[in-house]
Amino acid sequence: MLHIWKGRLPPSVPPRADRKFILLSxxxxxxxxxxxxxxxxxxxxxxxxxxxxxxxxxxxLDCINNVAHVGHCHPDVVEAAHEQNQLLNTNSRYLHDNVTDYAERLSEKLPEKLCTFYFLNSG
Structure with a gap:
């Protein structure tokens, strides 16, 4: 069941979007x-x-971030990330079957000139 958080922040998370915080940021x-x-x-x-x-x-309503297909915190995506993080959580500068297998599957769906991949964590 998807829980939608509503209301104010818990006391452990104080608001910080004041001018001092913005200057620090x-x-x-x-x-x-x-x-x-x-x-x-x-x-x-x-x-x-x-x-x-x-x-x-x-x-x-989030119309900007790259979550349009499944939304933020989708339980299936959270579970898949959790399972992967228990096994390995590193960048793609090491060899790993999953990275190459994923690139190979993508290349089968795209034109040849679009089949060099650079994986990142954000759009």
Whole structure:
């Protein structure tokens, strides 16, 4: 059963999207990583299905992130990631059958000129 989180954050997660936090974030993150809505940035703390939630528990329909096909925190995806992380959680700079097998399966579905793969953790 998919649980949708609603309401305010638990007391253990204090809100931090104040000006001081934004300045700290700006100082510590690369200038090439830009915030959405820089004049009034959202501090997203949780997501489920097609929704994201800010630090005050406000719900937003996620039309930006790469989750349109299954949603945030889909139980099947969470379980598959959990199982994989119990076995191995590393980058693709080491040889592993799964990486090559996945690339091979992808190459069978794409034109030849699109069959060199570079796997990353984000779009």
């Amino acid at each position: 700006d100082a510590l993150h690369s200038s090439s990583c830009k915030l959405f809505y820089p004049n009034d940035p959202l501090k997203i703390v949780k997501a489920r299905g097609q929704y994201m939630y800010d630090e005050n528990g406000r719900q937003y």
